[in-house]
Amino acid sequence: MEEIKIQRAAKLKEKPDPKTLGFGKIFSDHMFLLDYHAGQGWHDPRIVPYGPFMLDPSAMVFHYAQEVFEGLKAYRAPDGSVQLFRPADNARRMADSCDRLCIPPVPEELFVEAVKALVKVDADWVPNEPGTSLYIRPFVIATDASLGVHASHSYLFCIITGPVGAYYAEGINPVKIYVENDDVRAVKGGTGYTKCGGNYAASIRAGERAEEQGYAQVLWLDGVHRKYIEEVGSMNVMFKVDGKIITPALTGSVLPGITRRSCLELLRDWGYAVEERLITAEELFDAAESGKLEEAWGTGTAAVISPIGEMGWKDKHVVVNGGEIGSLTQKLYDTLTGIQWGVEPDPYGWTVKL
Ligand code: COI
Numbered sequence: 001m002e003e004i005k006i007q008r009a010a011k012l013k014e015k016p017d018p019k020t021l022g023f024g025k026i027f028s029d030h031m032f033l034l035d036y037h038a039g040q041g042w043h044d045p046r047i048v049p050y051g052p053f054m055l056d057p058s059a060m061v062f063h064y065a066q067e068v069f070e071g072l073k074a075y076r077a078p079d080g081s082v083q084l085f086r087p088a089d090n091a092r093r094m095a096d097s098c099d100r101l102c103i104p105p106v107p108e109e110l111f112v113e114a115v116k117a118l119v120k121v122d123a124d125w126v127p128n129e130p131g132t133s134l135y136i137r138p139f140v141i142a143t144d145a146s147l148g149v150h151a152s153h154s155y156l157f158c159i160i161t162g163p164v165g166a167y168y169a170e171g172i173n174p175v176k177i178y179v180e181n182d183d184v185r186a187v188k189g190g191t192g193y194t195k196c197g198g199n200y201a202a203s204i205r206a207g208e209r210a211e212e213q214g215y216a217q218v219l220w221l222d223g224v225h226r227k228y229i230e231e232v233g234s235m236n237v238m239f240k241v242d243g244k245i246i247t248p249a250l251t252g253s254v255l256p257g258i259t260r261r262s263c264l265e266l267l268r269d270w271g272y273a274v275e276e277r278l279i280t281a282e283e284l285f286d287a288a289e290s291g292k293l294e295e296a297w298g299t300g301t302a303a304v305i306s307p308i309g310e311m312g313w314k315d316k317h318v319v320v321n322g323g324e325i326g327s328l329t330q331k332l333y334d335t336l337t338g339i340q341w342g343v344e345p346d347p348y349g350w351t352v353k354l
Contacts, residue, residue, distance in 0.1 A: 001107075001109065001110055001113065002043065002044070002045055003045075004032075004047060004114065004117045005044075005046040005047070006046070006047045006117075006121060007046065007048045007049065008030070008049070009029045009049035009050070010049070013028075013029055015124070016163065018128065018132050018163065020165075021164055021165035022164070022165060022166075023135070023164045023165065023166070023167045023302060024162065024164065024302075027050050027160055027161070028050065028134070028160075029050055029121075029125070030047050030122050031047070031049075031051075031118070031159060031160045031161075032046070032047050032114045032115075032158065032159040033047075033048060033156065033157070033158055034046075034106065034158075035154070035157075036104055036155040036157070037154050038154070041104070042106060042107065042110065045110070045114060047117060047118055047121055050160065053156070056143075056145035058145045058146060058147055059142065059144065059145060060144050060146060060152045061141040061142045061143065061152075063147060064149055065196070065197055066101055066102070066103060066141070066152055067140065067196060067197045067198075068094060068097035068098055068140050068194060068195055068196050069094075069137060069138065069140075069195050069196070070093065070094045070097075070136075070137070070138045070195060071135065071137055071195070071301045071302055072084065072085065072087055072090045072115070072135075072138075072258075072301055073085060073133040073134060073135055073136060073164075073340070074119045074126050074133060074134040074136060074161070074354075075126070075134075075340045075341045075342065075351075076126045076127065076128040076133075076341070077341060077342025077343075078341075078342060079342070080128075081342070081354070082119060082123055082126050082134075082354045083340075083342055083351045083354065084115065084119070084351065084352045084354070085258075085339075085350055085351055085352075086262070086352075087112045087115050087116075087352055088108065088112055088352075090111070090115075090258065091106075091109075091111035091112050093195065093256065093258070094111060094138065094195070095108055096193075096194065097194035097195050097196060098140065100191055100193075100196075101191070101194065101196055103140055103151070103152075103155060104155065106140065106157050112352075114138075114157075115136055115159060116354055118159050118161060119136065120354050122134070122161055123354065125161065125162070125163055126163070129165075131165055131166060131171070131172075131337075132163060132164065132165050133163075133340075134161050134162070134163055135161065135163070135164040135301075136160075137160050137161070137162075138157070138158070138159040139157070139158055140155050140156070140157045141155065141158075142155055143155055167234060167304075168216055168303065168306060169216075170216065172305075172306075172325065172333065173307070173325070174308060174310070174320070174323055175216040175298070175306055175307070175308055175309065176215045176308075176309060176310040176311070176312070177210075177215055177216060177217050177218065177219045177232055177308055177311055177312075178210040178213060178215040178217075178218055178219065178311070178312045178313070179221060179229070179281050179311065179312065179313035180206040180210070180219065180220055181221070181313075181314065182206070183202070183203075183205055183206040184202075184220065184221070184223035184226070185199060185202055185218075185220040185223070185230070185231075185233075185253075186199055186202070186230075187223035188222075188223075188224065188251060188252040188253050190223075190253065192253030193252055193253065193254065193256060194255075195255065200233070203218065203220075206218045207233055213312070215310075215312060217232045217234065218232065218233055219232050219237065219311065219313075220232070220233075221281060222251070222253060227280045227282065228278045228279060228280055228281075229248055229280070229281055229284060230248050230251075230253060230254050231248065231254050231255060231257075232298050234298075234300050234302055235259075235298030235299055235306060236248070236255065236257040236260040236298065236299050236300065237296065237298050237299075238263065238299065239279075239284065239287070239293060240293070240294040240295040240296075240326065241292050241293055241294065242287075242292045243272075243294075244272070244273045244275060245264075245267050245272050245273065245275065246274075246275045247275070247276055247279075248276070248279055249276045250276070251278070257299055257300055257301075258301065259299040259300050259303075259304070259305075259336070260299045262299075262336060262348075263336065264276070265348065266332060266335055281313050284311075285311070285313055285316050288311065288320060289316075289318060293318075293320055294326060294328075295307070295320065295321050295326030295327075296308035296311070296320045297332070304333065304336070304337065305332050305336060307320075307325040307329045308320055309321070309323040309324070309325075310323060339351060
């Protein structure tokens with residue numbers, strides 16, 4: 001592996017108050033860059049001061065959205081050390097996303113080394129207030145200056161980071177979600193299982209409509225039958241129904257979340273029956289109306305574990321667990337974040353010290 005060159009910023013930025021962090025507005029001092037050119041492969045890994053790129057206006061990413069991204073976090077443990085959570089899983093998923101978007105995959109070992117090297121350089125940016133972390137956003141863009149619709153021959157892999165608090169304004173308080181009936185986010189055979197910008201662009205209109213009605217986010221239905229629930233824009237979803245855990249199966253249009261995978265491993269270890277399967281909106285709302293839906297929550301890197309307190313669908317509106325966080329949701333949150341922040345032992349080997 002080529003050595004990562006480091007060019008440090010001449011002037012460091014002022015750090016924000018860690019008590020007032022939101023999500024995704026503040027960025028640290030440095031970024032990681034890696035180039036790809038056909039014939040040369042991925043080359044020239046470097047860490048440079050955070051700043052704008054110069055790109056040709058005809059760069060393919062602007063026109064045909066040949067782009068993929070990832071999201072992971074670095075956490076400050078009580079002894080002051082910094083740790084990552086399952087970074088190799090993000091590297092693997094980005095390689096899968098690249099494959100779907102015809103982008104040459106970034107070698108997985110290089111992805112993890114690059115994340116570690118960048119977080120080491122900006123380690124002072126990892127906040128230590130409860131509930132805060134350093135969000136890490138790796139992404140690849142197609143840079144060929146060309147308007148022909150084909151795979152680009154050149155790419156840029158970049159990683160930026162920034163300190164974050166809760167993704168939702170509600171924090172750990174339950175969010176309201178709305179089942180979208182008109183727009184669809186993804187279909188089987190499309191890009192739904194990847195993290196590509198286009199999936200998120202397609203979700204914005206329904207998200208705005210939901211927000212106008214007082215909901216935090218949209219719960220997507222499958223794009224073919226329009227009846228099976230899939231995921232919320234920024235998280236996977238899980239439900240406790242009659243003591244069992246049900247969650248939408250990964251059918252190709254649902255993101256294979258790393259927090260989702262971790263929660264399912266925890267739940268199975270705790271002895272819960274877990275069903276990954278198709279779930280209709282009708283089944284979900286029937287369970288809620290008959291009192292069988294005990295808890296509902298979302299899982300995601302940014303969203304962590306977010307309790308769902310209310311759900312709307314057409315003219316229906318249901319409140320889950322009296323609008324309060326449920327005991328299993330709280331246990332998942334405490335266990336997962338305990339491992340992530342290094343306050344609980346990590347029997348799974350999920351955390352990676354810098
Ligand atoms: C993440 O959870 O890391 C994501 O990429 C979701 C994004 C919508 C914030």
